[in-house]
Amino acid sequence: MPVPNQHDDPRWRGPHPEPPAGRDRTPPRRRHGRGMITLPGRRPWRWPWLLLVALLAVAALLAGGLAWVWSHTSISTVGDLAFENPLRIPPLAEPRFEEARRRVFDLEFQSGRTQILPGPPTGTWGLNGTYLSPTLRAARGDEVQINVTNRLAEPTTLHWHGMHLPAIADGGPHQMIEPGDTWSPTWTIDQPATTLWFHPHLHGSTAEHVYRGVAGMFIIDDPDAAALDLPDEYGVDDIPVIVQDRSFDGSNQLTQREPAFSNIGILGDEILINGTHDPHVEVITELVRLRVLNASNARLYNLQFDDHREFALIGTDGGVLAVPVSLTELRLSPGERAEIVVGVAPGERTVLRSVKPDLGTSSPFGDRPNGGADSFDLLQLRAADSLEPSAPLPDELVAVDAPLEADSVKTRSFELGNDEIDGRQFDMGRIDHVVTVDTAEIWEITNDHTRPHSFHPHLIHFAVLDIDGRTPPPELSGWKDTIYVPPSQTVRVIARFAGHSDPDAPYMFHCHVLEHEDAGMMGQFVVIEPGDETPGRVEHADG
């Protein structure tokens, strides 16, 4: 039985369809303001309405785009982790003692596969293993020799970040190790107790080689620090915390995730601590010392605990501080280290986090595109139900004998720009600065750009004099070798260039955002004896 057309039914009270074309479609009279009447049969307002609708559509698209950008420029893993995996502690490398104070270490570059995430293992590189490296340890006064063998299929280098040593032993771009070769630098440890590290440093591929996993910690001891009653049992109450951000594809392989709307470098969306994903560490003492190393390519962290508890900063890049500094948060840029001591109560759990680091970026989006809106859970500390007592932290630590401004014989300026320093890209043959050995100098570093940059000179550790003319905060009161320089700021540091000179072998200075360094933000200085001829250029084996 045919269904009657309800619209033809006079009883139908619902909406009626548009009348068919050809019928009279004269609109009803409409008022536009007082007394204005539109004449029937005219449609002068249709185009403005269409225009308005189009504008609204464009605005909606723009707003949607901005919302997408906004949401894609921040990452958070806070609250998402189960902290399932015990923190891996890199083993202490066993040296051979050729004499009482001559330590010989063997390190071998390897490629392989590492179980990082559940599922397929990840293709990685490491030293004496497939990811990261054993920790090296030596004391002031020790002579070390490190035999570094390259078992990779391509050349690389190994640089001792923060080490005071001859330039030919430094492991920068001039000390390439070809596949199959062994490089055996040797030097005498002569600097205060601290936490250093090592990583490849070849020009153009440092970021990639580090990202694949080659990095390790190098702990220096000395009698002054050893005399302090600090937590110092490696892996028990003195724990390495190597922080790296990584990204993985669907098969658990490393991917180099460039953040949207930023060229800061690679910013991973997962955190590994000592190569451990989703980690926890058992704490059995009342106080625990964490040697935190930011071994990430480009990411800055703002360290804090989930309950904002105070912790004591006892050491920075170049040594132990004069006094412990009580903090609730601490910014750490790539390459920087911080030794912190934190107290725990029996049975409790607390999480070391990084929350929205302040990068001081001056772009319209602020810090967001550079990782400034990102937050991560890094490491859960699980305190035992019964804790071994720890000695209270000393009120005073060690003497920090930084040079005085009056000791400086020269002030040099460095301008950090767009993939260049002082308007110049890196040139392996060019000597940018010549320093006289056993003098002190002030280096004045300005970030002239809108991007986050940092500054790391090889050979020396320095004291921070001021930042934009202001006294540095207490966390920058000790020895440093890497410093974050926010856009439009100027940092002045002072250092002694003691002990090592070689007119033919340069040291590097560079931004420690590794992608910036690879792109050319690096220069070279040599240290010469007074009266030495000033070298113009240096030879480099690879041109």
Ligand SMILES: [Cu+2]
């Ligand atoms: Cu940079």
